[in-house]
Amino acid sequence: MSLRRFSGLARPLDLAYPTNRWIGAASLAILAAGWLLRGSISGDWLASGAWASLAALAVFLSWALCRELDPDRERIAFLASGLALLGIAITGLPDIAGLFAILLTIRVVNRTTGSGATALDGLALFALTFWIALGGVWLYLALACLASILDGLSAPGSPSRAAIGVGAAVLATGAILVIGPNLSPFEPQMPTTLLAVLLAAALYPAVRDADSVETPADETGKRLSSMRLRLGQLLAAAAALGLVLWHGGEGFAELMPLWAAMVAAGAGRLHERRR
Numbered sequence: 001m002s003l004r005r006f007s008g009l010a011r012p013l014d015l016a017y018p019t020n021r022w023i024g025a026a027s028l029a030i031l032a033a034g035w036l037l038r039g040s041i042s043g044d045w046l047a048s049g050a051w052a053s054l055a056a057l058a059v060f061l062s063w064a065l066c067r068e069l070d071p072d073r074e075r076i077a078f079l080a081s082g083l084a085l086l087g088i089a090i091t092g093l094p095d096i097a098g099l100f101a102i103l104l105t106i107r108v109v110n111r112t113t114g115s116g117a118t119a120l121d122g123l124a125l126f127a128l129t130f131w132i133a134l135g136g137v138w139l140y141l142a143l144a145c146l147a148s149i150l151d152g153l154s155a156p157g158s159p160s161r162a163a164i165g166v167g168a169a170v171l172a173t174g175a176i177l178v179i180g181p182n183l184s185p186f187e188p189q190m191p192t193t194l195l196a197v198l199l200a201a202a203l204y205p206a207v208r209d210a211d212s213v214e215t216p217a218d219e220t221g222k223r224l225s226s227m228r229l230r231l232g233q234l235l236a237a238a239a240a241l242g243l244v245l246w247h248g249g250e251g252f253a254e255l256m257p258l259w260a261a262m263v264a265a266g267a268g269r270l271h272e273r274r275r
């Protein structure tokens with residue numbers, strides 16, 4: 001039974017590819033090292049195992065996000081993983097649910113799998129982002145709605161997908177009016193915001209070079225759409241900047257792996273231009 005019957009966003013980790021094996025091994029190594037280190041210090045092996053598992057998952061998500069932002073540069077994604085690991089050591093664990101929501105949102109638009117999001121994908125993504133929104137962070141739900149609209153309007157277009165996005169946005173707006181007291185206030189912090197703008201600008205080389213991406217889609221083997229890739233990159237930057245504008249330094253730390261992926265993707269393209 002084909003996975004694509006159920007999901008157009010899932011990308012199973014094919015261990016036939018060397019880089020996939022490397023990130024799998026690196027994630028397991030981080031899990032083991034983190035568990036042993038924290039466990040030996042705290043003596044709480046259960047809590048240490050949970051922390052190490054989330055840290056390893058965050059590093060993996062940074063790698064996966066970088067692969068979405070620049071599909072051509074497989075090895076540069078490991079720079080993202082290294083930066084994410086450093087960030088976790090400094091700021092602590094990020095928001096895994098938010099990172100996963102952003103990863104799925106990017107895939108809705110850029111279609112690196114070669115398939116559009118299925119109805120099950122849409123329900124899962126809106127359920128996840130609405131659950132996050134109940135905690136006061138509505139940004140991910142707004143991005144999911146926007147991604148659905150952009151997916152429907154981008155070639156190959158689908159008016160029904162755009163309509164679903166508009167409908168979800170209307171429902172989300174109604175929910176915000178009903179659950180308004182839980183909405184986080186707009187609290188920009190100037191130093192953190194300036195840092196975020198500078199780091200977001202680091203993604204520009206990858207956005208600029210989206211036309212030159214040669215990677216084929218997983219299912220179709222056709223070259224990825226540069227316009228869709230660019231939209232996915234811009235959504236990632238909007239998510240990162242938006243969370244910093246609303247949550248300041250806390251928001252920055254929550255998406256540390258995404259910042260690492262954006263910096264690595266831009267650095268990879270910049271390095272290539274200077275060779």
